[in-house]
Amino acid sequence: MSSISGLVEDEISSFFESSPPLKNKEEVVAKLNQFIELNSSRQDGFNICLTGEKRRIVCVTSGGTTVPLEQRCVRYIDNFSSGNRGAASTENFVKAGYAVIFLYRRGTCQPYCRSLPDDPFLECFEFPDAKNIRVRESHSEAVKMAVMDQQAAVGEGRLLKLPFSTIYEYLQMLREMATALKDVGPCSMFYLAAAVSDFYVPWNSMTEHKIQSGSGPLDIRLAQVPKMISILRSNWAPKAFCVSFKLETDSKILIEKATKALQKYKVHAVVANELSTRKEEVVVVSSSGNVVVRRDSDKPESIVEDNLIRLIVDRHSTYIKENHT
Amino acid sequence: MSSISGLVEDEISSFFESSPPLKNKEEVVAKLNQFIELNSSRQDGFNICLTGEKRRIVCVTSGGTTVPLEQRCVRYIDNFSSGNRGAASTENFVKAGYAVIFLYRRGTCQPYCRSLPDDPFLECFEFPDAKNIRVRESHSEAVKMAVMDQQAAVGEGRLLKLPFSTIYEYLQMLREMATALKDVGPCSMFYLAAAVSDFYVPWNSMTEHKIQSGSGPLDIRLAQVPKMISILRSNWAPKAFCVSFKLETDSKILIEKATKALQKYKVHAVVANELSTRKEEVVVVSSSGNVVVRRDSDKPESIVEDNLIRLIVDRHSTYIKENHT
Numbered sequence: 001m002s003s004i005s006g007l008v009e010d011e012i013s014s015f016f017e018s019s020p021p022l023k024n025k026e027e028v029v030a031k032l033n034q035f036i037e038l039n040s041s042r043q044d045g046f047n048i049c050l051t052g053e054k055r056r057i058v059c060v061t062s063g064g065t066t067v068p069l070e071q072r073c074v075r076y077i078d079n080f081s082s083g084n085r086g087a088a089s090t091e092n093f094v095k096a097g098y099a100v101i102f103l104y105r106r107g108t109c110q111p112y113c114r115s116l117p118d119d120p121f122l123e124c125f126e127f128p129d130a131k132n133i134r135v136r137e138s139h140s141e142a143v144k145m146a147v148m149d150q151q152a153a154v155g156e157g158r159l160l161k162l163p164f165s166t167i168y169e170y171l172q173m174l175r176e177m178a179t180a181l182k183d184v185g186p187c188s189m190f191y192l193a194a195a196v197s198d199f200y201v202p203w204n205s206m207t208e209h210k211i212q213s214g215s216g217p218l219d220i221r222l223a224q225v226p227k228m229i230s231i232l233r234s235n236w237a238p239k240a241f242c243v244s245f246k247l248e249t250d251s252k253i254l255i256e257k258a259t260k261a262l263q264k265y266k267v268h269a270v271v272a273n274e275l276s277t278r279k280e281e282v283v284v285v286s287s288s289g290n291v292v293v294r295r296d297s298d299k300p301e302s303i304v305e306d307n308l309i310r311l312i313v314d315r316h317s318t319y320i321k322e323n324h325t
Numbered sequence: 326m327s328s329i330s331g332l333v334e335d336e337i338s339s340f341f342e343s344s345p346p347l348k349n350k351e352e353v354v355a356k357l358n359q360f361i362e363l364n365s366s367r368q369d370g371f372n373i374c375l376t377g378e379k380r381r382i383v384c385v386t387s388g389g390t391t392v393p394l395e396q397r398c399v400r401y402i403d404n405f406s407s408g409n410r411g412a413a414s415t416e417n418f419v420k421a422g423y424a425v426i427f428l429y430r431r432g433t434c435q436p437y438c439r440s441l442p443d444d445p446f447l448e449c450f451e452f453p454d455a456k457n458i459r460v461r462e463s464h465s466e467a468v469k470m471a472v473m474d475q476q477a478a479v480g481e482g483r484l485l486k487l488p489f490s491t492i493y494e495y496l497q498m499l500r501e502m503a504t505a506l507k508d509v510g511p512c513s514m515f516y517l518a519a520a521v522s523d524f525y526v527p528w529n530s531m532t533e534h535k536i537q538s539g540s541g542p543l544d545i546r547l548a549q550v551p552k553m554i555s556i557l558r559s560n561w562a563p564k565a566f567c568v569s570f571k572l573e574t575d576s577k578i579l580i581e582k583a584t585k586a587l588q589k590y591k592v593h594a595v596v597a598n599e600l601s602t603r604k605e606e607v608v609v610v611s612s613s614g615n616v617v618v619r620r621d622s623d624k625p626e627s628i629v630e631d632n633l634i635r636l637i638v639d640r641h642s643t644y645i646k647e648n649h650t
Binding site: 066070075077106120122127143151211217220222224275 | 443451455459476523544
């Protein structure tokens with residue numbers, strides 16, 4: 001188990017103390033506990049389950065976090081992320097028998113909705129008359145998936161979707177989630193695909209009103225967001241299996257940075273993606289070596305997450321066996 | 326007619342020269358010209374038309390622009406804007422007989438889709454069996470509007486939707502639009518509801534790769550985006566009726582700032598909104614005085630745009646009469 005220095009711990013405490021509190025905290029915590037309780041009591045023999053194993057629960061984080069530049073926020077810094085990775089991974093985790101808590105940036109790609117066009121209400125439907133709606137043949141599979149498969153996953157209590165926007169919301173929700181999952185132990189997983197801001201303007205030093213455009217340039221000083229993976233691993237949910245992500249635009253430094261993150265945060269695997277090739281391949285970096293995972297290029301429907309989640313689930317199975325008490 | 330200084334003109338030229346060029350420029354220009362040609366040749370006696378008047382065409386801009394912080398963009402600064410104002414205004418302009426070019430930020434609210442829930446595919450539909458889709462009673466009006474009304478407007482050639490993301494895309498598209506609308510003269514309108522960035526990082530001084538989070542704070546210097554409304558008014562489309570927007574969080578400075586903008590950019594009206602009350606009321610600031618426009622609070626369905634667009638259309642009618650050649 002990793003331990004973190006007092007300095008980092010102080011930084012983290014002061015981040016949370018100065019954060020605007022989560023508005024719907026009670027509601028979030030109630031939903032989480034209900035979902036975890038429902039799934040922990042299930043033992044329904046999915047093929048991945050070991051004898052006597054409880055249902056596995058994974059928290060998938062998805063999309064970018066925003067950093068407000070003003071307290072009454074008009075401007076903010078955002079991290080690019082469509083949420084496709086998190087959404088596709090969620091579908092694959094559900095298929096593999098997991099219960100998924102999908103912690104996603106509001107407005108980003110939703111599980112089972114990847115195949116919808118950008119403008120679904122303009123393109124997918126027709127009204128032959130004022131009473132009847134029809135799905136256009138060209139989009140029938142996409143709509144069926146978005147409605148039937150998604151509703152089935154939510155209806156069976158296998159998918160809980162929780163939205164965030166700011167870095168403050170995201171990190172507070174992640175903490176609540178880790179706390180709520182503590183008792184699930186090695187059967188829980190954190191799959192941290194969200195693009196979390198590295199820099200932010202501390203709430204207390206932020207201007208209340210919209211920054212005025214006067215004359216001349218604007219200088220902004222951003223502080224580093226404390227890396228919460230350390231405390232997630234050491235304190236919040238030390239027994240959970242933990243996968244983090246590294247995105248770079250420069251392939252030359254990608255594997256080196258991913259390896260450093262593996263060592264520094266003591267996660268079980270780091271998924272390394274390069275911005276331009278991330279839909280074709282990723283590299284899973286772990287203490288047992290680096291594995292390149294590609295999509296099956298001979299199948300047009302195939303996505304890299306199909307093979308990625310298969311590998312991650314295997315690794316998680318090994319981890320549960322080793323940590324079974 | 327307004328004129329702009331050589332200094333501002335130089336700033337604007339250098340902004341465009343250093344911008345990454347619009348990727349789909351030919352496609353955008355072709356769509357624009359086709360739409361304008363179709364509507365200019367119509368003279369179909371909507372109640373707002375004066376004798377011999379051609380169909381009015383309004384360009385509604387909507388949503389916030391992004392400012393990339395890296396050339397291969399991972400991080401960017403964004404301006405908060407749901408796009409609700411632009412979407413609702415578009416519906417009202419179509420209803421009033423206008424043809425609308427809706428220049429919107431990708432992912433923001435679409436015309437006729439305001440009443441859909443956040444998660445429409447999870448909430449609006451059901452599949453009683455694998456063949457038939459049904460709209461849930463609770464959302465039938467919202468879905469009908471999003472599909473039927475939207476498709477009707479697009480199908481009749483009354484609505485053209487064009488998306489943007491960055492400030493570079495937005496300003497280049499606005500310039501193309503103004504150029505394409507030049508011949509429509511006083512019957513054209515610019516209704517500039519988009520939240521345009523005031524500050525940006527000039528493309529040439531931008532880092533190519535993702536900014537690394539090392540140790541210590543990050544300092545960013547942002548330059549002012551040249552105000553394009555001046556050149557829109559003076560050079561691009563000097564005969565068009567022009568409405569701009571001012572959003573502030575501090576009500577104390579709002580009207581003063583709006584009045585200054587009216588004088589400085591010589592637009593025909595400035596719609597002043599305060600962030601917290603913008604759905605209840607706005608103030609239309611013009612040389613004929615300030616008018617407070619409220620939603621009809623006794624009708625639950627009423628939105629402020631119903632009354633706002635009525636007023637703007639009236640003002641446009643007067644303008645056309647005065648400038649009829």
